[in-house]
Amino acid sequence: MAEAADSQAPPGPGVRYGTSGSTGGESTATAGGPAGAPAPPGRRRVRLPAPAARRRWRRRAATVLLAALPVLAGSALPAGAAAQPSRASGAAPHAAPAAGQSLAHQARQASAQQQASAQQAATHPQLRTAGTGSRSVEVSLNQVTPSVPAAGDTLTLSGTLTNTSRTAVGRARLDVRSGPKLDSRSAIEQAGARKGYLSGADGTAVARKYSREIGGIAPGVTRPFSIKVPVGALHLDADGVHQIAVSLTGRARGRGYDQVLGIGRTFVPRQQGSPGQKTKFTYLWPLMSTPHLTARTEPDDQQTPVFQDESLIDELKPGGRLQEMVELGKDLPVTWVLDPDLIATADMMSRRYRVAREDGGTTAGKGQEYARQWLDELEKAVQGKEVVALPFADPDLASLAHRGKDVPGALSSLGSATALGRKAIEVALHTKPSTDFAWPYEGAVDPSIVDVATSAGARNIIARSDSIRDSRLPYTPTSARPIGGGTTALVADARLSKEFEGDMTRAGTASLAVQEFVSQSLSLARQMPTRQRSVVVAPQRRPTTSQAQAMAAGIRAVHGSNWAEAQRLSDAADARPDPGADRRVPGAAHYPAALRRTELPKAAFEQVRDTKDTLDDFKVILSRADRVVPPFGNAIDREISNTWRGDVKGAVTFRDAVQKDLLDLKRKVRLIKKSDITLSGREATIPVTVQNNLFQRVDGLELELSSSRIGLDVGDAQQVKVDGGHSQSIKFDTTAKNNGRAIVYAQLYTADHKPYGEVMKFRVNVTSITSTVLIVIAVGVLLMVLAGVRMYTQRKRRGPPPDPDALLEPGPDDGDGSADDGKSGGAGPRDEDGPHDEDGTGKPGPASQEQQPQQDEKSDEKSDEKQGGKKDENRGEKEDTAEQEKQEQRQEPEKEKGPDEDRRASSDAATDGGSAAGRAGTDTGRQTDSPLGTGEKVER
Numbered sequence: 001m002a003e004a005a006d007s008q009a010p011p012g013p014g015v016r017y018g019t020s021g022s023t024g025g026e027s028t029a030t031a032g033g034p035a036g037a038p039a040p041p042g043r044r045r046v047r048l049p050a051p052a053a054r055r056r057w058r059r060r061a062a063t064v065l066l067a068a069l070p071v072l073a074g075s076a077l078p079a080g081a082a083a084q085p086s087r088a089s090g091a092a093p094h095a096a097p098a099a100g101q102s103l104a105h106q107a108r109q110a111s112a113q114q115q116a117s118a119q120q121a122a123t124h125p126q127l128r129t130a131g132t133g134s135r136s137v138e139v140s141l142n143q144v145t146p147s148v149p150a151a152g153d154t155l156t157l158s159g160t161l162t163n164t165s166r167t168a169v170g171r172a173r174l175d176v177r178s179g180p181k182l183d184s185r186s187a188i189e190q191a192g193a194r195k196g197y198l199s200g201a202d203g204t205a206v207a208r209k210y211s212r213e214i215g216g217i218a219p220g221v222t223r224p225f226s227i228k229v230p231v232g233a234l235h236l237d238a239d240g241v242h243q244i245a246v247s248l249t250g251r252a253r254g255r256g257y258d259q260v261l262g263i264g265r266t267f268v269p270r271q272q273g274s275p276g277q278k279t280k281f282t283y284l285w286p287l288m289s290t291p292h293l294t295a296r297t298e299p300d301d302q303q304t305p306v307f308q309d310e311s312l313i314d315e316l317k318p319g320g321r322l323q324e325m326v327e328l329g330k331d332l333p334v335t336w337v338l339d340p341d342l343i344a345t346a347d348m349m350s351r352r353y354r355v356a357r358e359d360g361g362t363t364a365g366k367g368q369e370y371a372r373q374w375l376d377e378l379e380k381a382v383q384g385k386e387v388v389a390l391p392f393a394d395p396d397l398a399s400l401a402h403r404g405k406d407v408p409g410a411l412s413s414l415g416s417a418t419a420l421g422r423k424a425i426e427v428a429l430h431t432k433p434s435t436d437f438a439w440p441y442e443g444a445v446d447p448s449i450v451d452v453a454t455s456a457g458a459r460n461i462i463a464r465s466d467s468i469r470d471s472r473l474p475y476t477p478t479s480a481r482p483i484g485g486g487t488t489a490l491v492a493d494a495r496l497s498k499e500f501e502g503d504m505t506r507a508g509t510a511s512l513a514v515q516e517f518v519s520q521s522l523s524l525a526r527q528m529p530t531r532q533r534s535v536v537v538a539p540q541r542r543p544t545t546s547q548a549q550a551m552a553a554g555i556r557a558v559h560g561s562n563w564a565e566a567q568r569l570s571d572a573a574d575a576r577p578d579p580g581a582d583r584r585v586p587g588a589a590h591y592p593a594a595l596r597r598t599e600l601p602k603a604a605f606e607q608v609r610d611t612k613d614t615l616d617d618f619k620v621i622l623s624r625a626d627r628v629v630p631p632f633g634n635a636i637d638r639e640i641s642n643t644w645r646g647d648v649k650g651a652v653t654f655r656d657a658v659q660k661d662l663l664d665l666k667r668k669v670r671l672i673k674k675s676d677i678t679l680s681g682r683e684a685t686i687p688v689t690v691q692n693n694l695f696q697r698v699d700g701l702e703l704e705l706s707s708s709r710i711g712l713d714v715g716d717a718q719q720v721k722v723d724g725g726h727s728q729s730i731k732f733d734t735t736a737k738n739n740g741r742a743i744v745y746a747q748l749y750t751a752d753h754k755p756y757g758e759v760m761k762f763r764v765n766v767t768s769i770t771s772t773v774l775i776v777i778a779v780g781v782l783l784m785v786l787a788g789v790r791m792y793t794q795r796k797r798r799g800p801p802p803d804p805d806a807l808l809e810p811g812p813d814d815g816d817g818s819a820d821d822g823k824s825g826g827a828g829p830r831d832e833d834g835p836h837d838e839d840g841t842g843k844p845g846p847a848s849q850e851q852q853p854q855q856d857e858k859s860d861e862k863s864d865e866k867q868g869g870k871k872d873e874n875r876g877e878k879e880d881t882a883e884q885e886k887q888e889q890r891q892e893p894e895k896e897k898g899p900d901e902d903r904r905a906s907s908d909a910a911t912d913g914g915s916a917a918g919r920a921g922t923d924t925g926r927q928t929d930s931p932l933g934t935g936e937k938v939e940r
Helices: 002-006 050-074 079-089 102-121 123-129 187-194 311-316 321-329 341-351 370-382 396-401 412-428 447-455 508-523 546-559 569-573 593-597 602-619 628-640 648-666 771-798 846-857 873-894 900-918
Strands: 027-030 045-048 137-145 153-162 169-182 212-214 224-231 240-254 259-270 278-286 293-297 305-307 334-339 353-356 362-364 385-389 460-464 478-485 488-494 533-536 564-566 669-671 675-678 685-690 697-709 718-722 725-737 740-749 755-767 927-929 937-940
Touching: 045 628, 050 478, 137 508, 137 564, 153 240, 153 508, 169 187, 169 224, 169 259, 187 259, 187 508, 212 224, 240 533, 259 508, 278 321, 278 508, 278 546, 278 569, 293 628, 293 648, 311 321, 311 341, 311 370, 321 370, 321 546, 334 460, 341 370, 341 412, 362 685, 362 846, 370 412, 396 447, 396 602, 396 685, 412 447, 412 628, 447 460, 447 488, 460 771, 488 533, 488 569, 508 546, 546 564, 602 628, 602 648, 628 648, 669 740, 669 755, 675 685, 675 873, 685 740, 718 725, 718 927
Parallel strands: 137 259, 278 334, 278 533, 278 564, 305 353, 334 385, 460 488, 675 755
Antiparallel strands: 027 045, 137 153, 153 224, 169 212, 169 240, 240 259, 293 305, 353 362, 478 488, 669 685, 685 725, 697 718, 697 740, 740 755, 927 937
16 A cells, blocks of 8 residues: 555655666666766765666655654554555545655644644643544543433433544544443453444444534543433343443544544443342441541640641541541441541540640640531431441551561550450440451451451451452352351452542543442342342542542442342351352462552561550559550550551651650659769768659659769669659768769669669769878867867956056055046045055055956956955066156156146046056946046046
8 A cells, every 4th residue: 555655656855866877778876976977985886777666766765755754743643544545546646745845844844733732732731642543532421320221211421522632623423332231240341441442342323313413622622512312222132231332433634534533431231120139238338547646645634635737627527538428428328347546536626635736836726616517427327337346546457467476566456456446436426336347458368467357356357359369150259258267258349349449530430430330230240140149348448539429329329229239247247158169368478569568667566666665664653644555555556557558658757756755755754964973981972853744743663873883882772752743852872982983873763673764874073081080180170179268268367468558547446446546646535455655655556556457357256355465576566666667757747737737637547547447357337536636436
């Protein structure tokens, strides 16, 4: 055909043919040179063909150009389309370039067409992978009503047409095609997965009167359509599943023929009468979500929970995923499969709660109304229906079996998680759930998974038929399979369970899934119409809103059919097993590798174990462990949840957050950092302070000190009891045998002698003093004290020293024992027993000078007793001589004074004498005669 098309093509440009020098009808020329010219060095001489050969050269050149033009234009033409014009016309004037048209001009046209296609692809993303042939237009069947048509019904097919090619579609026609009956489940699956038009497999168009004319469709444009066809016109005479298609036939721009540009398929099940025994279907309706609670709680009496964020509101409010599932499920014959963690979380949200902030603080939550309304609707929806409670937080049984079994204690919490799940459902929904079922991820099982599931208390394990296969049976057997040890495997049908996975937001995809789900159920029921079977449908754990809506539509359609009926999951577990069904659990080598890659790693279970150990060590010291263990224990259960499948980063972040919150809480009971200290002596006391910043009392701790040096004994361990928000100082009696420095380590221990918190160390400098040195120091101190007492006593006896500058003129004693200090020649009255003037000069004798000090010394004992001069006469004579010399020196200037001055001097002397007597320590006031003879009394 290429040669036929090329027979009319002109020679390609740039090719020269020479005729000179031809021999035998042939001529030679050099490529790129004039004809007949000698070939330059390095060039091969080409022999020019004869006229018949020239025509073949022309045809071949045209063929090359035809093949190159689609590449330059940016899209390749189908082979059939390239050959069609040639067959129609018998020549190829349109296929080859026009005569005289240059290759550069054609390249420019191809470039312009390529730029236009690129602009269309940028405007319409679906054109980036442009469709061709029967995929040029996407035909989407968005709605098929009714899903199970009966005789006499009219089938309505609604949808959209989207031009996904890069060329416009001219006038086209929509046809309804009735395909062959599909007699097997695999045929239905293959037909649903096929793309594009396949002649023969997609049937023939029904009567032309049911077709619809469609105008032109530009690239990227979408147009809706709706066609109504009577069921009788489809010729659905036999019972079973029939393929129905809607095709668009037209001519694309640049093509001179009609072809199928797009096709959309669906399935129509038809069952006139009862196929025999109805098949019983059990539909699981899962309610699960990701973890939303943290391990933190507020320190108030209610232990207000702290949420990670407010994302749960989006699922609980009207139109949210969880709210939609409750709204859809309340009218469906389903078995509710609940994650108790979700129910408990919603129950906490219905009351006062806080939301964590990035700065570590919290803010008040606002989803109470949504949570209360959702719980009320769920409680009403589950009334009278079977409720299955999985272990708390839906643990990943496969990860535990494959990775966690090597970590001690990893399986210890499964039993408590089952009990906690039952209690959470009973409290929140006021219904008693069943806890006899385990649901491994994606229904994949092996012997180790079965062992882990039964250790949690489950007697029934929900598996899937792509894990426990039945290759020996030509039909789908009953789901219940005894697998030994009193355990039953409920093998859910894989095709029905996975039917609603994928993107169901596109109406065409959802509609096809619903019709395929209904058709698969009919095909399954028709396999063994004489035997009643029980089939379980276990969809994905967390369906989206669109997936849940499609599931609900499929369940309603099957439930309303005449070949199926619904039953509870517990009834399915008690159903009579099929004798030919395979009851062997596949080995570990058959576990899907894709699922194994998404399991939690061993390091995750090791971190979970460390967090558990930390919690166990922490709770034994608390007086109110119930305020700490439940929130952190539940958070640890969430760390091994199935929800982390495919979310490695989220799982690590959650585990780290739980561990950090627990360590922060534990660090609130700590040792206060102590500075270096110095101990003087062999025995001393070291105080160590324990601080408790918790809001409850701490008990059961021991504080122990240890020294890095043998010579320092820091005493025995002591019990620690500290009230919340307080500190306690623990004192240790230490004994040092020698001097030097040592490092002392302080460590808290629990009752079972496990270290609690970090070690606190400080330096101790010991300065030891011997007993001999202490005795010497004590004796020296005693001597100093005695010397001080002696000096004080002597000074008190002597009295203050006399003032050498004082003008003292003691006179004869008066009747009271006082001395007259006057200096005049006259003498006043004096004591008879007192001293008298011996030389008649009016000056007192030696005895008179000794009298005053003696009176001062004994004034405290006998103030009125008269003292006589009993002193040593030699000492008195010396003192008398010295005193006389002083008196003589004073009297020489006084002789030159007048009477007034003499009187003033006598007064001053009397005053000085009185002062001296007062300084001598006299305690009683005395009166003396004025030395001036004026009769005045001077009190001193």
